[in-house]
Every structure is written in C-alpha cells, then in structure tokens.
Amino acid sequence: MGSSKLKLKVASRNKESSLKSKRALPDRDPFQPYFSIGEAVATLFHPFAEVVLHDLRTGRIVRIWNVSTGRQAGDLSHLNQPQDQFSADQAVLGPYEKALPSQGRTKSITAGLRDPEGELIGFLCINLDVTFIDNATTMLTTFASSDMKRPEPIYRSDLQQHISYLVRDYSLRINKPIHHLSKQERVNLVLLVDGAGLFQARNSINLVAKAMQLSRATVYNLLADAKKQVQPKPKLSSPKARKHNGSRPGDAGVA
Numbered sequence: 001m002g003s004s005k006l007k008l009k010v011a012s013r014n015k016e017s018s019l020k021s022k023r024a025l026p027d028r029d030p031f032q033p034y035f036s037i038g039e040a041v042a043t044l045f046h047p048f049a050e051v052v053l054h055d056l057r058t059g060r061i062v063r064i065w066n067v068s069t070g071r072q073a074g075d076l077s078h079l080n081q082p083q084d085q086f087s088a089d090q091a092v093l094g095p096y097e098k099a100l101p102s103q104g105r106t107k108s109i110t111a112g113l114r115d116p117e118g119e120l121i122g123f124l125c126i127n128l129d130v131t132f133i134d135n136a137t138t139m140l141t142t143f144a145s146s147d148m149k150r151p152e153p154i155y156r157s158d159l160q161q162h163i164s165y166l167v168r169d170y171s172l173r174i175n176k177p178i179h180h181l182s183k184q185e186r187v188n189l190v191l192l193v194d195g196a197g198l199f200q201a202r203n204s205i206n207l208v209a210k211a212m213q214l215s216r217a218t219v220y221n222l223l224a225d226a227k228k229q230v231q232p233k234p235k236l237s238s239p240k241a242r243k244h245n246g247s248r249p250g251d252a253g254v255a
Contacts, residue, residue, distance in 0.1 A: 030115060031055065031062050034124055041126055042066045048132070050106075054123040056082060062122070068129060069101065083120050086112045104131030159201050166192055167211040179213050183222075186212065187229065190222045199223065 031053055042051045042065030050069060053062040054077045061075050085093055094109035106127040113122035170189050171178045181189065189212065198204050209219045 031113070031122055034113065034122075035063060038063060038065055038124060045128060048129045050127040050129070052123075052125045052127070054079065054082075054125065056120060056122055068127070077123075079123070082123060086120055088118075098127060100129065100131065102131070104129060105134070106130065159198065159204065160207050162196070163193060163198055163204070163207045163211050166196065166198075167208075178211075181212075186214075186222050187226050190219065191226045191230070194223065194226060 034053060038051045038053055042049060047066055049066055051065040052071070053064070055062050059077050059079070061071060061073050061077055063073050064071055090112060092109060092111055095107050098106045098108050100106060107130050108125060108127045111124040112120050113124060115121050167178060167189065170192060174185065176185070190208070193199060193208055205216050205219055209216050212219065
C-alpha cells in the first residue's frame with residue numbers, strides 16, 4: 001500500500017511540474033509558422049518576388065524577403081484599414097497590380113492570416129516583379145510588327161502567298177486558330193478562297209490543304225459543300241416580259 005501511495009504522489013508532482021513549465025513558456029509568435037513559407041516562395045522566385053509578412057495588430061512588417069522596395073522588418077506597413085478588404089471567409093486578395101519605385105510594376109497577391117478565433121491578424125504579400133516581362137513583350141511586339149501592309153503588286157502572281165494570306169486573315173478575323181475551326185467555318189473559308197478565284201489555278205487544292213492543315217480529300221469535300229450552299233438566285237422576269245406573257249392589251253399602262 002505504501003508503495004502505491006508513493007507512486008501516486010510522484011505522478012501528481014510530475015503533472016504539477018509539467019503544468020507549471022507550460023505556464024512559464026512565453027506565448028508563441030503566431031507568425032512563426034509562415035516564416036518557412038515566405039522564405040520558400042522568395043527562394044523559388046528569386047530575385048523577382050518580394051515577400052512581405054505584415055502584422056495587422058502592430059501595423060508593422062514582421063519579415064521581408066527579396067527586398068525590392070527599400071523596406072525592412074520593423075517598418076510601418078502603411079496599410080489603410082486592410083481588414084476591410086477581406087470578408088469573414090475570404091482567404092486571398094488578388095492578383096492585383098502595384099507600381100514600383102523604378103517605374104516598373106508588380107503582379108501581387110495577399111493571403112489573409114487568421115488566429116484560432118478567425119480574427120484577421122496578418123497579411124502574407126507576394127509581389128512578383130513583371131517589369132522584365134513587360135519589356136520583353138514590348139520588344140517582341142515591336143520586332144514582329146510591320147510598318148506597312150503587304151505590297152500587293154509584288155505578290156499578285158504568288159498563289160501560295162494569296163492562299164496563306166486569306167487563311168491567316170480569316171483565322172484572325174474570327175479569333176480562332178485554324179485547327180479549331182468548325183466544319184461550317186471551314187466551308188466559309190473555302191468559299192472565300194473560291195470567291196477569290198484561287199481554285200482555278202493549278203495545284204491550288206494542295207496549297208489550300210497545307211494552309212488549312214487538312215487533307216486534299218477534306219478540301220474537296222468542303223468545296224463541294226460550299227457549292228451546295230451557294231444557291232443561284234431565281235431570275236425575275238422584266239416588266240416588259242410580263243406585259244407580253246398573258247397580259248391583255250388593255251392592261252398596258254394601268255397602275
């Protein structure tokens with residue numbers, strides 16, 4: 001019996017000691033679980049993504065990675081009533097655009113960080129610098145653009161150029177890649193080529209098939225369908241003809 005009481009006393013003391021040590025521990029930083037996430041994103045997109053962790057309770061920056069805006073940890077966040085941008089169940093805001101001091105821009109996104117009670121306490125912001133993409137887009141657009149339209153007289157006898165130009169122009173006009181056209185859209189395109197008189201030329205079927213990414217047989221079938229859809233308009237007899245076809249002499253000139 002004495003041994004059992006001693007064991008109970010030891011267990012009780014150990015439990016009390018454990019509870020005291022837990023109480024003595026300082027409160028854990030609620031943002032610590034996000035440090036590794038911020039560092040991982042910053043490392044993956046280095047040096048183009050600035051990652052900022054904001055504490056909404058103090059209005060200051062907790063941590064910042066890949067600094068591109070001259071800020072540092074401990075600086076004021078300068079966020080004006082940020083909680084108003086998030087609804088009660090909203091997790092993410094963005095993507096949205098921000099301007100850089102270097103006259104560039106970022107594509108940014110903000111994750112709302114909440115405490116166990118669901119209260120919004122922080123932001124994890126990712127600012128991806130897309131200035132280099134904008135510059136590359138401008139360069140490629142400038143490089144690919146032409147100062148003038150195609151000089152028609154030079155290419156008047158170039159059958160392949162005529163067909164390619166018609167096919168490309170049609171694809172751009174309806175905003176569809178050539179290999180995604182429906183059957184009716186292909187028929188309409190063949191009608192355009194036929195209307196331009198290009199099927200009268202030798203080897204035109206092969207060139208049209210190549211431009212439309214189809215087989216020769218398919219082009220022949222589309223051409224047949226196109227001709228079926230073009231019905232000749234009935235000829236109307238002239239008033240003079242109607243006057244002499246079964247009309248009475250006395251009817252002439254009567255309105």
